[in-house]
Amino acid sequence: MKNFVKILAVLLLVIALPFVCAAESAEADAPVRVAALKGPTGMSVAHMMTENDGAYEFTLAGAPAEVNALVISGQVDIASVPINVGSVLYNKTEGGVKALALTTRGMLYLLEKGDTIQSVSDLEGKTILYAGQGATPEYVTKYILTANGVNATLETEAEHAAVASKAIEGLADLVLLPEPQVTNVLMKNPDFRIALDITEEFAAAAKMNGAENAQLSMSVVIVRKEFAEAHPDKVAAFMSDLEASIAFANENVAEAAQEIAALEIIPAAKVAEKALPSCRLVFVSGENMQVQAAPLYDILFAADPASVGGKVPDAEFYLK
Numbered sequence: 001m002k003n004f005v006k007i008l009a010v011l012l013l014v015i016a017l018p019f020v021c022a023a024e025s026a027e028a029d030a031p032v033r034v035a036a037l038k039g040p041t042g043m044s045v046a047h048m049m050t051e052n053d054g055a056y057e058f059t060l061a062g063a064p065a066e067v068n069a070l071v072i073s074g075q076v077d078i079a080s081v082p083i084n085v086g087s088v089l090y091n092k093t094e095g096g097v098k099a100l101a102l103t104t105r106g107m108l109y110l111l112e113k114g115d116t117i118q119s120v121s122d123l124e125g126k127t128i129l130y131a132g133q134g135a136t137p138e139y140v141t142k143y144i145l146t147a148n149g150v151n152a153t154l155e156t157e158a159e160h161a162a163v164a165s166k167a168i169e170g171l172a173d174l175v176l177l178p179e180p181q182v183t184n185v186l187m188k189n190p191d192f193r194i195a196l197d198i199t200e201e202f203a204a205a206a207k208m209n210g211a212e213n214a215q216l217s218m219s220v221v222i223v224r225k226e227f228a229e230a231h232p233d234k235v236a237a238f239m240s241d242l243e244a245s246i247a248f249a250n251e252n253v254a255e256a257a258q259e260i261a262a263l264e265i266i267p268a269a270k271v272a273e274k275a276l277p278s279c280r281l282v283f284v285s286g287e288n289m290q291v292q293a294a295p296l297y298d299i300l301f302a303a304d305p306a307s308v309g310g311k312v313p314d315a316e317f318y319l320k
Contacts, residue, residue, distance in 0.1 A: 031054060031055055031056050031057040032055065032056050032057070032077050032078060032231075032234050032238055033056075033057045033059070033075065033076040033077045033078070034048075034056050034057065034058050034059070034076060034077070034078045034079070034080075034238075035058075035059045035060075035061060035066075035067045035070050035071070035076040035078070035079040035080070036058065036059075036060055036061070036067075036079070036080040036265075037060070037061055037062070037063075037064065037067060037080065037081070037082075038060055038061070038062055038264065038265050038266070039180070039265065039266065040104055040107050040178070040179055040180070040218070040219070040275075040279040040281075041080050041081070041082065041103070041104060041218070041219045042060060042080065042263075042265040043104075043249060043256075043260055043265060043266075043272075043276065043279060043281060044080060044103040044104065044219070044221075044242065044245060044246050044249070044281055044283075045058065045080060045242065045245055046245065046249060046256060046259045046260045046263055046265055047244070047245040047248040047249060047256065047259060048241050048242065048245040049259075049263055050259045050262075050263070055237070055241075056238075059076060060263070060264070060265065064081060064082055064085050067079050067080075067081055067085075068081075068085065068088075068089060068092075071089055071093075071097065071222070071224070072089070072092065072093060074224065076224075077223060077224055077227040077231075078100070078221060078222070078223045078224075078227075078235075078238060079221070079222055080103060080219055080220075080221045081219065081220060081221075081222060082135075082136065082218065082219060082220075083102070083136065083217050083218055083219060083220050083293065083296065084135070084136055084297075084300055084307050084308055085220075086099055086220040086222050086313075086317075087297055087300075087308035087309050087312070087313045087317070088307075088308060088309035089222060089309070090222075090309065090313045090317050091308070091309030091310055091311060091313070092309055095225065095316060095317075096224060096225050096226070097222045097223065097224055097225060098222065098223055098225050098228055098316075098317060098318065098319040099220050099221070099222055099289060099293070099313075099317050099318050099319060100220075100221045100222060100223050100235070100238075100239060100242075100285060100319055101220070101221045101239065101242065101243075101283055101284060101285040101289060102215075102217040102219065102220055102221075102282060102283075102284040102285075102289050102292060102293060103219045103220070103221055103242070103246065103281060103282060103283065103284075104217065104218045104219040104279060104280055104281055104282065105199055105215065105216065105217060105218065105280035105281075105282050106140075106197075106198055106199030106202060106215075106216030106217070106218055106280065107178045107179040107182075107199075107218055107278060107279045107280060108137060108140065108176060108177070108178050108198035108199065108216070108218075109176075109177060109178075109179075109182045109194050109195075109196065109197060109198060109278070110128070110174065110175070110176050110194070110195045110196040110198060111167060111174070111175050111176075111177060111182065111185055111186070111192045111193065111194060111195060112173065112174055112192065112193060112195035113167070113170070113172075113173045113174075113189070113191045113192050114173065114191075115193070117174070117195035117196060118195070119196075120144060120145070120148040120150055120196065120201055121148060121150060123145065123150050123152040123174075124150050124151060124152065125151065125152065126152050126153070126174055127152070127153040127154075127155055127174065128141070128152055128153070128154055128155065128174050128175070128176055129155050129156075129157065129163050129166060129167075129172040129174065129175045129176070130154060130155070130156060130157070130163060130175065130176035130177075131156065131157045131158060131159050131160045131162065131163050132156075132160070133156040134304065134307070135307065136218070136300065136307070137176060137178070138154065138156075138303075139299070139300055139303035139304065139307060140198060140202055140216060140299075141154065141176060141198070142154070142303065143202070143205055143206075143299055143303065144198070144201045144202055144205045147205035147206075147208050147209055148205065148208075160177055160178060160181045161181065163175050163176070163177055163181070164177060164181040164184055164185050167185045167189060167192060168184075168185055168188045168189045170189070170191075174195075175192075176198070178218075179275040179278045179279045180266050180271050180272065180274075180275035180279075182194070182275070182278065183271050183274045183275040183278070184271060186274075187271070187274070198216065199215075199216045199280065202214070202216040203215065203216065206295060206299070211295040211298070211299070213291050213292060213295060214292070214295035214296055214299065215292040215293075215295075215296065216296065217282075217284070217292060217293055217296060220293065221242065223235055223319065228319060235319075239285065242283065243283045246281045246282065246283045247283075249276060249281050250281055253273055253276050253277065254273055256272075256276060257269045257270075257272035257273035257276060260272040260276075285319075286318075286320050287318075287320060289318055290315065290318040290320075293318075294312070297312045297313060298312055
């Protein structure tokens with residue numbers, strides 16, 4: 001009887017082995033599932049999507065909440081998300097995701113109808129219309145104002161599009177907007193100009209407060225820790241392709257704009273072409289990523305712990 005059981009076990013193993021090998025092969029050959037947001041956050045992967053030979057399966061989402069759900073449920077392996085969302089997901093998954101690279105520097109600008117704002121100090125007593133209450137635009141702006149000792153009123157709208165519409169219609173004189181809404185306003189209402197570059201002002205404010213290396217990064221690419229450990233070769237290939245995709249966008253603006261529009265990351269190629277240089281696509285990985293992102297996370301946490309998921313991500317967040 002014992003011999004029969006042993007023989008049966010061996011037979012079952014022989015029968016099952018091809019199926020196990022086939023499953024492992026299928027997993028190894030499966031495309032990497034990548035999610036990105038429409039808008040500047042998704043610009044970094046536009047060329048990858050255009051040149052995709054089947055190595056990747058892309059999902060473009062309209063809002064961070066959609067990407068969050070895909071990451072948490074394990075339906076995607078890699079995702080490009082707003083900088084604070086990367087920290088939120090790290091905490092929510094209890095270290096289940098890691099940061100691969102920063103992909104966009106600050107794309108926020110203060111637009112003025114007129115020519116009175118030349119520095120942050122000129123904002124004293126002014127009213128700024130913006131969207132992004134309880135998010136990075138609000139916290140960063142308040143940080144800059146406080147560092148410069150300036151009192152200004154922040155008036156909020158629900159969406160960036162609503163802010164842009166008011167500016168275009170002449171219903172607001174001072175607005176805070178990201179790209180590509182900045183380009184949209186400048187193209188449709190020539191009375192507006194870029195008064196302040198929020199990225200530069202943030203760096204200056206951080207320096208005043210002793211955070212020399214702080215950079216206003218807006219997007220981070222994250223990977224599920226389990227996937228990174230199981231497929232380091234695929235992660236390495238993705239990183240190489242991502243860096244090349246960003247370089248292509250920065251070096252071939254007109255062609256990249258056509259790709260971005262074709263993918264509906266930004267609907268109009270003309271707007272994408274004008275906005276792309278101001279979106280500051282970058283590729284920052286490894287230790288430099290932590291050096292630049294950690295001070296920003298500290299600043300966001302100080303403004304509102306919930307904005308980064310309750311605590312600042314530790315060194316384990318960064319894949320090096």
